[in-house]
Every structure is written in structure tokens, then in C-alpha cells.
């Protein structure tokens with residue numbers, strides 16, 4: 372959806388304009404601790420600042436962990452969650468030349484579960500006009516995560532195999548699409564067979580249900596060809612099952628802990644000592660940290676082109692208004708979803 376500049380603030384007679392924001396006042400069960408509150412508007416932009424209305428944000432597993440106090444960042448309370456969003460620029464401060472009012476943007480910083488944000492120009496990435504707003508809301512985190520995990524760890528050549536679990540997650544589906552574009556083949560491990568058809572339609576070469584026989588199933592599916600990279604979003608025992616399915620010297624890259632079995636990835640030492648399996652981890656912040664702002668913006672430009680072309684998409688299961696943040700959070704924590712849960716703080720997009 373495109374359109375003119377919109378103003379989210381509500382004027383209350385004799386009072387400062389207010390906007391809505393999600394605050395958590397304690398760390399705990401997300402739907403119990405997250406509240407939509409009225410707060411003063413963000414004010415005028417200082418030099419080098421950009422103000423944008425938040426049009427949509429997804430609820431990601433990391434946001435749920437943030438509310439629970441289980442994420443790596445645990446700021447003093449009250450705190451506003453929200454690792455990503457898409458917004459439309461309302462006004463820019465002196466000296467800002469990268470964006471203008473009306474432009475669509477994503478924010479490289481957090482605290483995005485709000486109607487309006489005031490940020491530095493250097494934290495903004497412009498998106499093309501006309502991009503689907505729901506997809507744009509999910510551009511910031513999962514697409515570069517999938518892309519950089521395929522490029523930053525193992526030098527993969529066309530027809531090489533990549534193994535991944537949680538393959539029906541938003542990241543997993545992006546891995547399938549991006550791998551296909553690179554001529555790579557994917558072995559996709561899930562916990563529900565009913566997701567096979569969707570993954571096959573996206574280009575998955577092989578789909579398997581996780582279990583104790585995973586290594587044998589992978590070997591048979593790959594026809595004995597070495598599998599050198601495994602992407603692990605589950606952790607716990609699941610990481611060990613991926614490691615066992617890799618060729619000697621292969622790399623397991625852990626990037627999530629959906630199994631929520633504590634802090635560990637469980638890999639028998641024999642995999643490390645006897646077979647030289649390497650274990651590493653990916654975090655988008657670290658992945659981007661070594662890149663310049665212009666390279667980061669270029670990376671997102673390329674992703675946006677693929678999103679606009681329909682080549683990279685994340686299905687959406689439901690969209691909620693910001694006042695219904697508790698219901699949205701409950702929905703986002705359900706298993707077996709068909710897609711992401713989005714929130715649209717300034718009206719439906």
C-alpha cells in the first residue's frame with residue numbers, strides 16, 4: 372500500500388500530543404507483561420534525525436524471548452520490544468538527505484513496537500516505493516539472516532547440499548528460496564510432515580521429519596554426496612542430530628533455540644574429535660557489524676528487489692491492531708502456524 376504522509380498523533384485539548392507504544396513493565400509471560408500505553412509524541416527531529424510512522428511489525432521469536440527476559444539484551448524497565456518494522460517518513464531534521472517525507476524505511480535499531488519513532492538517519496534503510504508493506508515489515512531480520520548464513524561460513528558451490536532444521540520457519544523458507552537461486556540443494560528437517568508440500572513448492576529438494584534416524588535419512592537423500600553445512604534453529608539434541616548427518620569436517624551453524632531446552636547445543640564430543648565437525652553461531656548483528664553502512668544498505672536493496680519480484684516472501688497468518696498486542700503475542704507463540712503474526716500500529720495495511 373502506498374499513500375501520502377500520515378500523522379499518528381492524537382491531539383487532546385490542552386495536552387501534549389500522544390502516541391501508542393507497547394511497554395513491558397516486568398519480564399515474564401509476554402501476553403501478561405506487554406501493554407499498549409499512551410505516551411508523549413516523539414517531538415521534533417533534531418539535526419540528522421528522521422521521524423517515521425510505524426506501519427507494520429512482525430512478532431518474531433526473539434521478541435517473545437525479549438518479553439520473557441531470556442534475550443541477550445535485557446534493558447531496564449519499562450522497555451519497548453520490537454527488533455524490526457517498516458515505517459513511512461513523516462518529517463526529517465536538518466541535514467538529512469538520504470530520505471524524505473513519504474519514503475518507506477526500515478530501522479536498524481530496536482524498540483519498534485510503537486506508532487511513531489524518532490531515529491538517526493544512519494539507522495535508516497530506505498525501501499522502494501510500492502513494496503508490499505507486510506513483506507517490507509519482515510525485510511530487516513530474516514532475509515539477511517538466511518542470506519549471510521549461506522555465504523559467510525562454508526564456500527558452497529552449485530549443487531552442494533545444505534541441511535537445515537525448523538525448515539518451515541520464515542528463515543527456513545528463505546533459506547530454501549535463496550539456496551535455489553544459487554543452485555544449491557536443500558535437505559529440510561521439520562517436526563510436522565504436513566509442511567512438506569509447502570516447502571516442496573518453494574523449491575525444497577528433500578524434506579524429512581526430525582528423529583533419531585536423521586543421519587541415515589540424510590545420507591540416503593543426498594545419495595552419499597557430502598553435506599558440509601547445517602543450519603540449526605532448534606538447539607538441544609536437535610543440533611547433535613544435524614552434526615551426525617554432516618560429512619567429516621562439516622560445519623553446524625546454530626542461530627536459534629526453538630526447543631527452549633536451556634542454553635545448550637548438545638553434540639557428542641566424538642563428532643568434534645573424531646570427525647572434525649565445526650560448530651559456530653550466527654547473529655545478524657555480528658554478521659552486519661563487519662560491513663559498512665553503504666554495504667548494509669546495498670544488501671537490503673538487493674533483498675528488496677527480490678521481495679518486490681515475489682522471489683522472497685514470508686507468509687502472514689494474521690494481522691492485529693496495536694491495542695490487541697496481548698492477543699497477537701499469544702497467537703505468535705502457537706506452534707503449527709501457517710505464517711507470521713503482524714501488528715499494524717497506524718491502521719491496517
Ligand SMILES: NC(=O)c1ccc[n+]([C@@H]2O[C@H](COP(=O)([O-])OP(=O)(O)OC[C@H]3O[C@@H](n4cnc5c(N)ncnc54)[C@H](OP(=O)(O)O)[C@@H]3O)[C@@H](O)[C@H]2O)c1
Pocket residue numbers: 431432433512513516537538539540541542543562563604605626627628629630631653654655656705706707708710711
Ligand atoms: N541469530 C539470528 O540473528 C536470528 C535471526 C533471525 C531469526 N533467528 C532465529 O531463527 C529461528 C526461526 O525464526 P523465524 O522468525 O523464522 O520463526 P517462525 O517463522 O516464527 O517459525 C518458528 C519455527 O520454529 C519451529 N518450532 C517451534 N518450536 C519448536 C520446537 N520445540 N522444536 C522444533 N521446532 C520448533 C516451528 O515449527 P512448527 O511450524 O512445527 O510449529 C517453526 O518452524 C528462531 O529461533 C529465531 O530466534 C535468529
